[in-house]
Amino acid sequence: MAEEVQILVTCDKDVVTARQQGRATALAAGFSNSEATLVATAISELARNIVSYANRGTVTVARLNGHKGAAGLKIVASDAGPGIADVAQALRDGYSSSGGLGLGLPGVRRLMDDFDIASVPGSGTTVTVTKWLK
Amino acid sequence: MQVPILKQGNVLIATIQAALTDADLLELRSGLVQQVVRYRSSGVIVDVTAMDVMDSFASRTLLEISRMIRLRGADTVIVGIQPEVAFAMVQLGVTLEDIPTALDLEEGLAYLQQTSRSIN
Amino acid sequence: MARERHALTAAASAKSRLVDLPRGEPRAELHRELVGHLRQNRTQLREEWVARIGEARLLQAMTQEEIFAEATSVYDSYVAALETGTLDDLTAYARNLSERIIPRGVETHEVVGIVLLLRDVLARSLFAKYQADFEKLNRILDAYEPAANRIANTVAVGFVQERERVIRQQQEAIRELSTPVLQVRERLLILPIIGVIDPMRARQLTEQLLRGIRENRAKVVVIDITGVAAMDATVANHLVQTVEASRLLGATVIVTGLSPEIAQTLVTIGVDLGKMNTVGDLQGGIEQAERLLGYKVELG
Numbered sequence: 001m002a003e004e005v006q007i008l009v010t011c012d013k014d015v016v017t018a019r020q021q022g023r024a025t026a027l028a029a030g031f032s033n034s035e036a037t038l039v040a041t042a043i044s045e046l047a048r049n050i051v052s053y054a055n056r057g058t059v060t061v062a063r064l065n066g067h068k069g070a071a072g073l074k075i076v077a078s079d080a081g082p083g084i085a086d087v088a089q090a091l092r093d094g095y096s097s098s099g100g101l102g103l104g105l106p107g108v109r110r111l112m113d114d115f116d117i118a119s120v121p122g123s124g125t126t127v128t129v130t131k132w133l134k
Numbered sequence: 135m136q137v138p139i140l141k142q143g144n145v146l147i148a149t150i151q152a153a154l155t156d157a158d159l160l161e162l163r164s165g166l167v168q169q170v171v172r173y174r175s176s177g178v179i180v181d182v183t184a185m186d187v188m189d190s191f192a193s194r195t196l197l198e199i200s201r202m203i204r205l206r207g208a209d210t211v212i213v214g215i216q217p218e219v220a221f222a223m224v225q226l227g228v229t230l231e232d233i234p235t236a237l238d239l240e241e242g243l244a245y246l247q248q249t250s251r252s253i254n
Numbered sequence: 255m256a257r258e259r260h261a262l263t264a265a266a267s268a269k270s271r272l273v274d275l276p277r278g279e280p281r282a283e284l285h286r287e288l289v290g291h292l293r294q295n296r297t298q299l300r301e302e303w304v305a306r307i308g309e310a311r312l313l314q315a316m317t318q319e320e321i322f323a324e325a326t327s328v329y330d331s332y333v334a335a336l337e338t339g340t341l342d343d344l345t346a347y348a349r350n351l352s353e354r355i356i357p358r359g360v361e362t363h364e365v366v367g368i369v370l371l372l373r374d375v376l377a378r379s380l381f382a383k384y385q386a387d388f389e390k391l392n393r394i395l396d397a398y399e400p401a402a403n404r405i406a407n408t409v410a411v412g413f414v415q416e417r418e419r420v421i422r423q424q425q426e427a428i429r430e431l432s433t434p435v436l437q438v439r440e441r442l443l444i445l446p447i448i449g450v451i452d453p454m455r456a457r458q459l460t461e462q463l464l465r466g467i468r469e470n471r472a473k474v475v476v477i478d479i480t481g482v483a484a485m486d487a488t489v490a491n492h493l494v495q496t497v498e499a500s501r502l503l504g505a506t507v508i509v510t511g512l513s514p515e516i517a518q519t520l521v522t523i524g525v526d527l528g529k530m531n532t533v534g535d536l537q538g539g540i541e542q543a544e545r546l547l548g549y550k551v552e553l554g
Binding site for chain 2: 460461464465467468471473495496498499500501502503504505
């Protein structure tokens with residue numbers, strides 16, 4: 001019942017493709033332009049993390065027609081990269097393992113409604129975020 | 135996608151016309167710095183009206199552009215940030231810190247004129 | 255939930271046949287008989303229904319005359335729906351009725367209540383008429399009950415949908431009203447915030463202001479929060495984000511009417527008040543805004 005698109009992310013062009021795909025799906029799902037921009041921004045951050053830290057991975061954008069009629073958009077960013085040793089630390093503002101502005105994960109969490117991260121050092125990271133239609 | 139840089143008097147205007155990849159942004163950075171040096175420009179306007187998303191990489195690159203150009207004695211103004219993009223930026227936590235911003239190109243030019251006059 | 259979905263489906267398929275009329279002569283015959291009975295006893299059944307509505311203390315927002323007039327229309331639409339087998343007219347009537355009675359404060363349970371009462375009154379009269387012939391009573395009720403249930407559904411769902419539409423509309427209107435973006439002079443916007451701000455309203459307010467800045471080409475915005483009694487950390491964060499987002503569009507924000515309590519909240523969440531442009535009251539804020547604008551106009 002959920003329509004979904006998966007984008008293979010291996011370079012910076014794919015980051016743009018992923019977020020444009022995400023925006024289009026968000027608009028089609030009934031999100032406002034403003035909310036679709038929040039979604040696209042979150043995808044941009046997640047996809048860039050894949051390119052920067054894991055070289056390759058996937059971003060999946062799925063429309064949800066969930067429980068109790070709640071509808072939304074679920075984004076899963078998944079890679080088989082080095083993983084994050086200290087997830088709690090990566091979720092704190094200002095943390096970065098490569099200098100600069102960091103992984104942007106706290107920001108992504110603020111942009112979306114639900115946020116979930118599973119990371120195993122040495123075998124990869126999966127970030128799942130959801131935005132609900134209000 | 136290359137960003138065209140126009141020279142108007144002693145101001146350089148870079149108009150972003152579509153979504154930019156990270157490589158495009160880095161190219162814009164080096165292009166602008168080179169041209170500021172070449173033309174001894176006093177101001178730079180980056181028009182981001184067409185940008186779909188201003189994520190952490192884009193805003194960090196704009197900050198770098200502004201600082202590098204500052205070292206050359208010129209000011210940078212970012213113009214044309216869309217309301218929904220601004221809303222997403224503050225949620226993400228990127229605010230372009232102290233780079234001057236203006237509504238659009240016209241306002242950006244007015245701002246540069248005013249700052250250069252106040253120096254003179 | 256399942257029941258609600260079923261009800262919605264029933265309303266959505268109002269165009270479909272209400273009862274399977276063509277299935278053999280006896281069934282159609284039963285139907286004609288049923289409708290005939292309800293027509294013949296219209297006056298008595300209708301009065302009985304109105305009396306029951308009164309006893310149940312339903313529709314108290316309406317006068318006796320109004321109840322009688324509406325009851326007559328509902329009764330006739332009801333019988334017509336049974337006769338023609340389509341719910342279209344009844345659906346339209348239910349919607350129209352809802353539009354008229356919702357502003358009077360009629361509640362959902364009252365509308366459901368009166369339709370169920372009508373079903374009950376009619377079923378009792380069928381019992382009374384056919385009680386001697388148990389076989390026939392059974393067949394009549396088999397024909398009547400499913401139709402009566404779908405009619406009850408249609409009316410109730412129509413009412414609930416109309417009510418939800420009205421509520422949505424009102425909420426929208428209240429939100430717009432409670433966060434007016436006023437242009438007091440060229441390039442100057444004032445946003446007086448009054449009352450309780452929740453995250454939802456704060457977000458709406460931000461979006462409205464950002465659009466307003468763009469549309470009015472505003473350079474200075476005065477956000478007056480004198481009328482805001484309290485602010486939790488989440489909403490205070492929104493305020494800071496609003497100030498930052500406005501700046502990204504090229505507008506300067508002046509915050510006026512900051513109470514010591516709210517100032518304390520802002521400091522607690524780590525806001526550098528020195529970086530925020532604050533002025534004691536709205537008047538002072540407007541004066542500063544005009545200075546900012548005047549200064550720029552002189553130079554530009």
